[in-house]
Amino acid sequence: MALINAETGKTYKVKEINTRDEEMNSFLFRLGCYAGEPITLISKKKKSCIVAIKDGRYNLDELLSEAIQVC
Amino acid sequence: MRIAFAGNPNSGKTTMYNALTGRSEKVGNWGGVTVGSKEFKIKDEYTGGRDVSAVDLPGAYSMSPFTPEEGITSEYVRTTNPDVIVNIVDATNLSRSLFFTTQLLELGIPVVVALNKSDINEKEGTSIDVDKLSAKLGCNVFETTSTEGKGLSDVISKAISLSGSSQKPPFVQADIDLKDKAAVDAEDRKRYVFVNEIVAAVESRRTLSSETRGTDKLDAVLTNPISGILLFAAVMWFVFWTSQTWLGPMVADLIVGWIEQFQEWTAGLLENSPPILSALLADGIVGGVGAVVGFLPLVMVMYFLIALLEDCGYMARVSAVMDPIFKRVGLSGKSLIPVVIGTGCGIPAIMACRTIRDERERRATSMLATFIPCGAKIPVIALFAGAFFSGAGWVSTLSYFFGLLLIFLGALLIKYITGYRYRKSFFIIELPKWKVPSQKFAFNSMLERAKEYIIKAATIILICNTAVQVMQSFDWHFNVVEEGAESSSILATIASPFAILLIPLGFGVWQLAAAAITGFIAKENVVGTLAVVYGLTAFIDVEELELTGGANNVAMAMGLTSVTALAYLFFNLYTPPCFAAIGAMNSEMKSRAWLWGAIGLQLGTGYSVAFLIYQFGTLFTEGHLGRAFIPGLIAVGCMAVAVIVIGRKTRAHFDDMYELHRRDGKENAAA
Numbered sequence: 001m002a003l004i005n006a007e008t009g010k011t012y013k014v015k016e017i018n019t020r021d022e023e024m025n026s027f028l029f030r031l032g033c034y035a036g037e038p039i040t041l042i043s044k045k046k047k048s049c050i051v052a053i054k055d056g057r058y059n060l061d062e063l064l065s066e067a068i069q070v071c
Numbered sequence: 072m073r074i075a076f077a078g079n080p081n082s083g084k085t086t087m088y089n090a091l092t093g094r095s096e097k098v099g100n101w102g103g104v105t106v107g108s109k110e111f112k113i114k115d116e117y118t119g120g121r122d123v124s125a126v127d128l129p130g131a132y133s134m135s136p137f138t139p140e141e142g143i144t145s146e147y148v149r150t151t152n153p154d155v156i157v158n159i160v161d162a163t164n165l166s167r168s169l170f171f172t173t174q175l176l177e178l179g180i181p182v183v184v185a186l187n188k189s190d191i192n193e194k195e196g197t198s199i200d201v202d203k204l205s206a207k208l209g210c211n212v213f214e215t216t217s218t219e220g221k222g223l224s225d226v227i228s229k230a231i232s233l234s235g236s237s238q239k240p241p242f243v244q245a246d247i248d249l250k251d252k253a254a255v256d257a258e259d260r261k262r263y264v265f266v267n268e269i270v271a272a273v274e275s276r277r278t279l280s281s282e283t284r285g286t287d288k289l290d291a292v293l294t295n296p297i298s299g300i301l302l303f304a305a306v307m308w309f310v311f312w313t314s315q316t317w318l319g320p321m322v323a324d325l326i327v328g329w330i331e332q333f334q335e336w337t338a339g340l341l342e343n344s345p346p347i348l349s350a351l352l353a354d355g356i357v358g359g360v361g362a363v364v365g366f367l368p369l370v371m372v373m374y375f376l377i378a379l380l381e382d383c384g385y386m387a388r389v390s391a392v393m394d395p396i397f398k399r400v401g402l403s404g405k406s407l408i409p410v411v412i413g414t415g416c417g418i419p420a421i422m423a424c425r426t427i428r429d430e431r432e433r434r435a436t437s438m439l440a441t442f443i444p445c446g447a448k449i450p451v452i453a454l455f456a457g458a459f460f461s462g463a464g465w466v467s468t469l470s471y472f473f474g475l476l477l478i479f480l481g482a483l484l485i486k487y488i489t490g491y492r493y494r495k496s497f498f499i500i501e502l503p504k505w506k507v508p509s510q511k512f513a514f515n516s517m518l519e520r521a522k523e524y525i526i527k528a529a530t531i532i533l534i535c536n537t538a539v540q541v542m543q544s545f546d547w548h549f550n551v552v553e554e555g556a557e558s559s560s561i562l563a564t565i566a567s568p569f570a571i572l573l574i575p576l577g578f579g580v581w582q583l584a585a586a587a588i589t590g591f592i593a594k595e596n597v598v599g600t601l602a603v604v605y606g607l608t609a610f611i612d613v614e615e616l617e618l619t620g621g622a623n624n625v626a627m628a629m630g631l632t633s634v635t636a637l638a639y640l641f642f643n644l645y646t647p648p649c650f651a652a653i654g655a656m657n658s659e660m661k662s663r664a665w666l667w668g669a670i671g672l673q674l675g676t677g678y679s680v681a682f683l684i685y686q687f688g689t690l691f692t693e694g695h696l697g698r699a700f701i702p703g704l705i706a707v708g709c710m711a712v713a714v715i716v717i718g719r720k721t722r723a724h725f726d727d728m729y730e731l732h733r734r735d736g737k738e739n740a741a742a
């Protein structure tokens with residue numbers, strides 16, 4: 001499912017990332033956000049969410065959190 | 072010998088650089104504060120007297136750049152061959168940082184790793200086995216705390232001893248075709264697997280980062296679209312109110328007293344000298360510069376508070392909360408950071424736009440960021456608030472929030488002109504850990520800016536004031552201008568043609584035109600020039616204003632109503648900032664068309680805003696339109712037509728581009 005629909009406070013595994021933007025994909029990769037890696041949804045709002053990737057916290061907008069598929 | 076500082080954003084490179092060199096480059100608790108490289112000699116106490124310089128670089132997550140400022144780092148490291156690289160690693164985020172570290176180790180330049188923010192790890196119960204990490208990476212690793220200067224001498228002495236040597240990289244990218252995306256991706260994955268193994272072996276954590284912390288609740292409130300924006304407005308209001316209505320003017324009153332005494336003292340010394348000399352020195356230089364310096368406390372309080380905000384970690388949260396709104400007008404959440412920095416000075420604000428990835432968003436932000444009044448505009452605001460609105464706090468608050476409104480409207484206009492189509496604009500920002508803002512740091516940052524302000528007053532402002540005073544005292548035949556014949560002075564004859572253009576705005580007199588023009592050199596000049604041309608000083612002497620009650624001598628001398636005063640103030644606030652800022656825009660935009668567009672937009676905005684305030688303000692207060700409404704309307708109308716024409720042109724071009732693609736597509740399909 002898309003990250004935006006995930007449950008707050010739970011840790012998921014990234015299944016697939018498809019932003020249709022190569023540079024964005026590889027940027028996320030460098031932060032440690034790529035298929036097989038854990039990602040935790042810390043909190044979410046209508047248009048954005050906060051996630052924990054590795055040991056950092058990030059705020060993502062709606063578009064990005066829709067492009068990240070987790071399981 | 073040169074030591075380059077490289078590492079992830081917000082790992083503390085500039086803090087370390089400042090500690091080592093004694094400089095005071097801008098630091099802040101968010102990623103992307105440093106947007107250009109800086110070089111300075113390291114203090115002798117660290118180098119033992121050898122000539123070693125440190126190079127501070129923007130933060131980067133890897134050697135392949137994502138935003139323009141990241142590109143500066145990878146290019147510097149690749150092309151200028153520093154003698155040693157100090158890789159600053161954020162010890163609280165080892166798992167992400169080592170990716171870049173392993174890349175740096177491959178370059179063949181000796182690397183020393185500084186495991187920074189060790190104090191935070193200690194507090195959080197995270198421990199890193201330094202010896203093991205050093206063995207696994209095959210390079211020297213030291214624990215450091217830049218904010219306290221801990222561990223820095225170890226890092227530097229090791230770095231110096233390593234110059235000329237090399238190390239064996241722990242991970243070497245296989246010999247692959249770098250154009251083959253799949254192969255590069257596979258190698259990068261292997262690199263991350265390698266990094267993950269190291270981290271698992273050397274790091275032990277008491278609490279996992281994925282666990283919810285107390286500050287997550289705070290973040291949820293601050294990034295909530297309703298509470299977050301209300302809180303941001305409240306915080307900014309508090310900053311403006313404290314610096315410009317409450318604490319700032321309180322301190323300023325003291326200083327103004329001293330300046331007056333100094334002015335009287337110089338006038339006393341000059342008693343027996345020719346009146347022209349005494350006028351030049353006592354009124355022109357001391358009075359004009361003094362009028363500017365008198366506002367320094369307001370500026371200092373403001374800088375102190377903004378430094379606290381920048382240091383605690385709030386900026387990233389505000390960016391996040393503002394993103395949806397900024398996106399709607401065609402900007403990005405990251406546009407917020409230049410806007411906040413712009414309350415201090417427009418030049419670093421324009422440079423801060425480099426962290427914005429999209430070119431159009433970046434150019435639009437650098438064009439609009441200066442609508443937020445900068446520190447140099449504070450004296451202008453305070454002068455008008457004091458003289459015409461009996462020091463009312465709403466004038467300054469209105470100036471800032473109106474500036475913000477103009478940014479939104481300007482962004483919409485740019486969106487219209489450039490024919491912005493719906494395009495995916497992703498937003499991601501790291502939320503750094505909160506920290507208690509350091510008062511010492513804020514205090515130093517305030518002193519640093521105060522020093523710059525005084526230097527500026529003693530150089531540019533002083534020269535301009537002297538020039539204005541001379542040009543006002545003499546006519547074109549270098550005869551002293553007689554009293555009553557002021558309009559024959561050099562200054563008056565130069566400024567008069569411009570004044571005609573300002574008649575529809577309600578302030579078409581040469582004195583005000585001259586002040587506005589000198590304002591383009593530096594905005595403080597508006598105050599200095601007004602002081603000189605009207606022979607006024609001590610603009611913000613609140614007590615005196617109270618004595619004369621409302622209709623005070625400053626307002627009387629300038630002969631403006633409250634409406635025209637507000638129009639004049641806003642004209643000065645929202646026209647192009649100063650030549651230095653225009654220069655910064657030029658180098659960031661890298662496009663003549665955008666630069667002229669920016670200047671045109673700012674001139675047009677300042678003119679239109681002043682026109683509307685004067686005409687409708689007069690209609691509202693006096694029941695009739697102001698002077699020269701029709702010519703003004705024609706001028707504003709011409710600007711509107713220009714916008715439409717330019718917009719049509721660019722968008723037609725834009726459609727052509729799209730059509731070309733489509734045609735290409737068809738041809739390809741046919742082929």
